Amino acid sequence: MAGNQNSGGMRPTAPQNNPANISATGGAGQSGKQPSRYISGMPYGQGQQLMQQQKSAPMSAGPASPAAPTPTPFERRTPSGATLTDPLATPDRHITAGVDFGPGVGSEALPSNISGETRPTDNLAVVKKYYPAMLRAAQLKDAPDSYKRFLSYLSGQISG
């Protein structure tokens, strides 16, 4: 009989022989329904009763939902649906308008009730709270001079 001598037989490279293709949990089949599962630990007779109930009224499988990747801070949406990197709704106003760094107007443009005199006090409280730990970090090997200059400035603020 003429035929391909390589046909038939067990092929080690066949998909069914690849351990990666075997579901660790047994799989849920292709029927679109959830498989019946035996629930152990029930009083005598109730386990079998539950199995029969599951078989008589199978639950439909939920829609496939691949795990969504965790968004980065720049991809997370605000309640209004915008992300951090979306174009500004007011393109003529820079994102740092109202604060004292970056382009745009500074805090002098804010209403008086926002730019109150309490901020320096609050700032000093924050600085005093973390200054001891920050000072220890300045003694680490390779601590940059820019960090040490900052601590020197803070030291003057605290003592002044």
Add this chain to the structure above:
Amino acid sequence: MDKWREGTLYDHIDQFANSLGYENAAVAISLAMIPWESVQDRNSFIQAITGDSPKGNDGRDYVSGMPRR
């Protein structure tokens, strides 16, 4: 921790304080406490709000050691 490392709280403080200005120390410390997912994320944020590259670490890039542009 016996050596200064990139991506630590103190590195964040250095980058924010030198980028935002020392007078904004409290803001810099608060921003440094955000659990930044990466140094790149943090640097992108600094770039977005200041319009300039981060100024910490003596203005040098950690990997190349060269001054940041």
